[in-house]
Amino acid sequence: MTGWETRNGVHYLRTPGGIVRARAVGVATGGYTSQSLHPQLKNRLFPILSNSIVTRVLTPAEIEACNFRTHQVITDTRILRHYYRLMPDGRLQIGSRSAITGNDAPQDQYRQKLVEDMYRKFPALRGIQVDYSWWGWVDVSHDMMPRITQPDPAQSIYYAMGYGGNGVMYSAQAGKRLAALIAGKGASLPPLPIFGSALPFPNVREMVESQMFAPFRRFGQRFLYHWYHLKDEVI
Template identity: 40%
Template sequence: MYDPYVDSQLNSNQADVASYWQAETPEQVNYPAIVQDISCDTVVVGAGYTGLNCGYELAANHQRDVVVIEALQPGWGCSGRNGGFVLRGTGRLGLAQLADKFGLDTARLFHQEYGEAIARVNQLIEVGNINCQPQPVGYYKLAHKPGIAKDLARQAEFLQQHFAYPVRYLDKSELQQTVVNHQQAYAALSFPDCYGLNPLALAQGYSRMAVEAGAKLYGRSPVLSFKRCQTGFEVVTPQAVIRSSNLVLATNAYTARGLYPALNNSCLPVLSSIIVTEPLNSQQLQQVNWQQHSIMMDTRTLKYYYRLLPDNRILFGGRGAITGKAAADPLYARRLLAALKLSFAGLEQLNYQYQWSGWVGVSFDDLPRIYSPEPNLFYAAGYCGSGLSFSAHAGKRLAQLVTGKVLPALPIYQSGLKEFPMTAFRRQGQQLYYQWGRFKDHFL
């Protein structure tokens, strides 16, 4: 499996993801490679949510000549293989942590920005008539230990009081009776504006919208190198050179080591693994009492996240291997299945039918950045695995940066990603963190 920590390039000869989303998403379009030299105002590298939204915004609302290129096909990276969680936030810092770090007023600006991100996704789905199977709203943050239940109650009070955000606290009894019969959940927070969808279908919809707006979109066109020239940039692909005034790197965790080292060194690629089970039968559904097909995530340091899909399969995800070479080891799928069965009684005979992994871009300070580190070069990265909604908004903000607009006064727009200390040893640090996380989740 491609590994951005060690591979200097992302080429177009990658194995198929073989995900549930690929099997369930009809009419997938294959975009051809670019084969002739061209010039444009802006070239966007990466056709995930961020790059597609940047291309769409530049073409539709700024009338810019924009080219979007992707090493494989749009949505091949994390945008097409994530769990499909539309969440109000990004990074790994909650509003209380943001308030402690930056002050309550700035935290409220973050909350507003996160709300605009969800609103953008909702609007694009409606305007583009994107068939991405959005499920009824409902996201539950689950306390995985009894002692954390009080923490969730305090969080609910904080969010209601300072942000007028109508979260709701559920104790264990109410959770089991009205949401799900979960064996390892002792309380929950219910978030009213979050939901699940088909992430690959969403990426396909964004692709179509970008092209219809006037952006040129090419697949199987990996960037071999780029350099500055008199008119801006020369971006070299296997069969063509693209000359542009502006360059946008929308590659996030999939940034190859040799593409732009400053970005690669500031964004740790972390594997998140997912299994999807066979469909639950009526007896199993009755046993787990999973209502509303809601999305869920627990409070572990090494979190598990899961949802009941429209066809009554369970999607269950969590941290996987450390390296790309080990990503396909069935050990990690078996661990996820074992964790699923500990969570839900009556599923002892359940097996999984799909298993895959994808890279998540983790920043050093747990916050993403949308930034221009040097003239006419721009990037957005570091969503920490919570980027489905915000990455669409980040694409819009990138387009505004390219066109000279001033972004809101938020820290994520005022500085670049911080490079990891001792960057050559990031993986060793990750291994130590995983060991600590497992110990904390089990014993503390």
């Protein structure tokens, strides 16, 4: 969708193939939400890059050496966390925070950093073949809480967003709830007070910074990542 106009309560959504008319719009564009998509969403999300790798199938000896006792998902307690699991077919999947900007994301250093982190956690896997790797944006809300809501009752706009990198399972439920809201069946849904409120703006200082100094937000994030790294590794 490349443009959005609303006239007399009808939404006109421009796409490369034509214009779609809609009485209501449900937005689920996650970390890919552009700042210009709609004023209701401007500055409501802070997209962050995440990357992930998957190794070849581990041998029974490697699984034993890594002390894997479960296929459950695991996360460490760092600020810049790693999240990982032994997959059903015996591969290790591990992910973490990645580059700061989309331009930097494809650089191999970020994949390599994750590989090194994996070796550090699981020395028995040093040199193991990595079969898959990918990266993408996750949509972090300013209070880290997701939302499934019609933020303004006067506008037929709904959204489900702000999953903060935990949306694979959650988004399926959120989608059902979003569909029920759009179909006018919201009254029959169990109440979720926080999830039903609008995505918050950043606090006043952040808001001023993000409105006036949007290009510098990533500098702030870069500084924070260095600080978090220090806290995780040194302090």
